[in-house]
Amino acid sequence: MLCRVAEDLYWMSRYVERGIAVSRLIDVTKHLELDAGTEDFWAPLVGAIDLESDDVRFFLTSDTMNPDSLVSCARQARILARGIRESMSSEMWEELNTLHVALATPATSRQMRNEAGSFARAVRGRLESFQGLAGSTLARDEEWQFIQLGTYLERADGVSRLLNRQAHLLTRPVGGDPTGPDTVRWLAVLRTCGSAEAYARYYSLRVEPARLLEFRLLNPIFPQSVRFSLAAACDALDAIAGLRVAAGNDPGPAVRTLGRARAQVELTAIDEVFDRGLEPFLTNIQELIAQASDELSATYLRDQPAPGRLVGVARAAMLMAAQQQQQ
16 A cells, blocks of 8 residues: 555544544533633643633634644545545545535635534534444455554544543542532543443443543543553554565564553553553553654655664664763
């Protein structure tokens, strides 16, 4: 498969997944604002950027200068899909193209300004339909694996970043009322990945911050958890790398880097996460994902020569010699 096609499939699926995550965030935060009083729940979502609540909603929903806004993600996914229509089903293309046409209508522009929550749900429905059509209409070949890789790598990265941004919602003192404002905030963290019902079935207990974080970080069977997403991304990359190895080429360092990220969540318990610190743990996962993304881009999407094992061995020998001189 051409590197250009692989790259467009990979980034198209990342933008679709990113758009779904942003749409859930907008919808849930809008409801949280109505349910939990006068606290500003919007500003923490954009980190150090100093914006008012209305500006944050615009920034996340329809700001075309923000490449991660909902509208930008939908449009960028459609741009990439247009160049690789032969690699997807006609139903998949029609779903993205219909969404692109709808975003350009005056009625949609008014909805973006006045009804951010309902607009986000409408866009998410189209993007989730696109993902569903990919799962039901594509052969499980190399192109499918690049779509899977992009989807789950984006999901793992997005969930880890969002948990960092939503950590303030989990540090409220626990009250005696199970339906009080603390629980409303904790449920909002679950609903940003559509996991409130799955959490309730898995634990059969009321929401608690430690269990919530365990569910979204370390659950091995829930598809919106970081652990599940990294495992699925590793499986997709292993399938792609296997084809490269069969052709006599080095699989590249991304396989090892992504494997280290997977091991971080598979071999860690939730109490150990808190021993290390939640923010450092999540930041380390994000750094490994970013490194793996750069490495797989160089190896599979740009076809740049990899350093190879001999270079790594030579560098290790140099490091050993330098350490011995310091002793």
